[in-house]
Every structure is written in structure tokens, then in C-alpha cells.
Amino acid sequence: MQNAANLSYWEHQAFFGPADAVIVGAGLVGLTAALYLRQRRPAWRVVVLERGALPSGASTKNAGFACFGSISELLEQEKRGDLQATVAARWEGLARLRALLGDGALAYEPVGGYELFRRNEGALAAECRAKIDYFNRLLAPVVGHARTFRDASDEAGRFGFRGVGALLKNECEGSLDPGRLVRALLARAWAADVPVLTGCAVTALETTAGGARVRLANGAAIEAGRVLAATNAFAAELLPGLAVVPGRGQVLVTEPRPDVALRGTFHYDRGYAYFRQLPDHRLLLGGGRNLDFAAEETTAPGLTGRVQTYLEGLLREVIVPGPLPRIDYRWSGVMGFGPALAPLIDWVRPGVLAAVRCNGMGVALSAGTGWQAAEQLSGA
């Protein structure tokens, strides 16, 4: 990042001058908020500041499931509050994102989702199967389908899985391409005259009489009418005490496997593991955070032998039984979790709104969160 001492007059004027709104974080929430804010306030000067060369939290690291909950996840989440409202926020968020960019830009495909249960998980499978009618009734007014879920155990053989005793299908789930999604958002932001400045780490947010001052690592400072902190898992770095707990997720992608045909998105182990086949036939597999919650409660990128061994075992024992496919990519990303399932969207300091904590379903929740953040920013 350029040192502030060497910024030209033109750079000060065009990029670091006073702004009506500064958005910190160019993930899905920050970028969707920027676009909705531009719609609401066409004349405002809005700038997005991103620490990484690319957005570097979760938005380009995720699995691209356009999901709103498998039955075993919903069973758990129902204990934490109003499940219908939770699913509605996810479903409407997905609709909002698709409407904002168009399905082509996201590579969105309504592939349907499956939840797998191994033979030794008969009790959980039976519990979930028994809830199919209940969840179908609960979700029908939200998703507009009478039968969101159905028992698809007879399809297990078709996929070639080993040791899978039951398979439940979610007819309304889809997949998308997170890279194309973020690229489309970045292009739309620049086209809407919202600069997205990468390599711009924010070090402090200070309250001022006119709103807030945003201090950058290069020594520059931007005077802002209001600030949106869309920094998700990293939120507590700028806003100490905010109830956001990081959770790292590890992912791998294999060599292309044209001999395998897995159309759909697949969930396993109560949503803690997930896989899908990519358009170039590679298999993407992620998860395993629950093997060691303490180790994965970190914002640091990294892979662990424990999680990678688990993922490889799942691949070779269940998904594509046989020798381990070559692994061509491995990475980690970090999510933000908290006590509630709903994202945190709140004025946490005078002039500073936070919109964070989309947990593991930010693809679905981000556009609604960005929209609500923009509404609050534009009204302030």
C-alpha cells in the first residue's frame, strides 16, 4: 500500500478525500451494502476499503452452496429461535442476490441439495426423516414449495457413495461460483462510481463531530459522515468487545474426476462437512471444524493435519471409494459466528454501523444484510 506521505494531490482528491460513507471490508456484505447505498443515495461519495489484494475473509473462500439449511441443521437451529424467520432471511437473501446480479453472473444453478447419513448414523437419519413433513409444512409459505424435502435414499447407489444408509433431498437448494460472484460485485461497484480500494487496511475508527475518522495503515485518514464495518470475523480488531467469534473453515479441491457424476450440493455430519462437483469435474470438499473447535477459532489462515486427514478419509472412504484422488488446491477461510443465528446489524458507536456475523450461510444472508445496512446508513 502506498505511504500516505507520497500520495499525490490527485490521489487525495479521487480516493482519500472526505466521504459520505466509508465501508470497511469488501466481502459480500460490504459490496452489496455499497451497491444498495448507491441506489438509495446516488449523489453520495462512497468508498470501500479492503485490507487484502482480494477480499480475504470468507467471500471468495467458501463452497458456493446457495443453501438455507439441511434437516439436521434445522433441527439444531430450531432450538435457538424462530426458525421460520431464520430460513426466510436466508431464502429472501438468496433471491435478493440473484435479482441484484442475475443468475448468469453468479453461475447460479438450482441443482438441489442432499444430506447424507452413513449406516452407523441410523438414529439421526430416522430423526431427520421423521421431520420431513413437519419442515415441509413450516417452510412452504417461505419457499413457495409444498415439498422442499424428500427421502431420496434410493438415489444413493446412483452417486456411487460407500456406506451411506440414507439420503434426504432439499429440492430448493442451489450452487454458485463465489469467485464470479465477487468479481461481478466488484465490477458493479466500480461501475457505480464506488471505488473499492484494495491493500487498504483500516487500523482505527474514531468518532468525530461530523461522523467518523477512518485511519489507514499507510498513515492516511478519511473523514466520513458514517462508517460501515463489514469486517465479519475480524470485527473485534477494530471494535473490541463486539460479540463475533471467528471460525476457520478448511477446503480442498481434487483433480478433475470426469468418471464421477455428482450433480447437487451435499451435506454431511450435521452440516459440518460439505462437498460438490465443480463444472470442470473436480470435487470440492470442506468442513471438519467440529473436530477441534478451539483450534479453528482463529482468524489466522492455515491448514491442520487433523482436518485435512479427516477430509481425505471422507473422500476416499465414502465419496469416491478407492485411492485418494490427487488434491490440487487446499485453502482456509474464516467465518464470523455469534450467540444468535441472525447477523449483527447495529450502530455500535456514534457514526459506526456494524454488519457482521453471517456465520456459515453468508452466501444466503449477505445481500439482505447489505441491504439492511444500506437502509440504516442512508437514513443516518
Ligand SMILES: Cc1cc2nc3c(=O)[nH]c(=O)nc-3n(C[C@H](O)[C@H](O)[C@H](O)COP(=O)(O)OP(=O)(O)OC[C@H]3O[C@@H](n4cnc5c(N)ncnc54)[C@H](O)[C@@H]3O)c2cc1C
Ligand atoms: C470455508 C468456508 C466455506 C463456506 N461455505 C459457504 C457456503 O457454501 N454457503 C454459504 O452460504 N456460506 C458459506 N460460507 C460463509 C460465507 O462465505 C460468509 O458468511 C460470507 O462470505 C461472509 O461475508 P462478509 O462480507 O460478512 O465477510 P468476509 O467475506 O469475511 O469479508 C470481510 C472483509 O473485511 C476485510 N477486512 C477485515 N478487517 C479489515 C480491516 N481492518 N481493514 C480493511 N479490510 C478489512 C477482510 O479482508 C474481508 O475481505 C463459508 C465460509 C467459509 C470460510
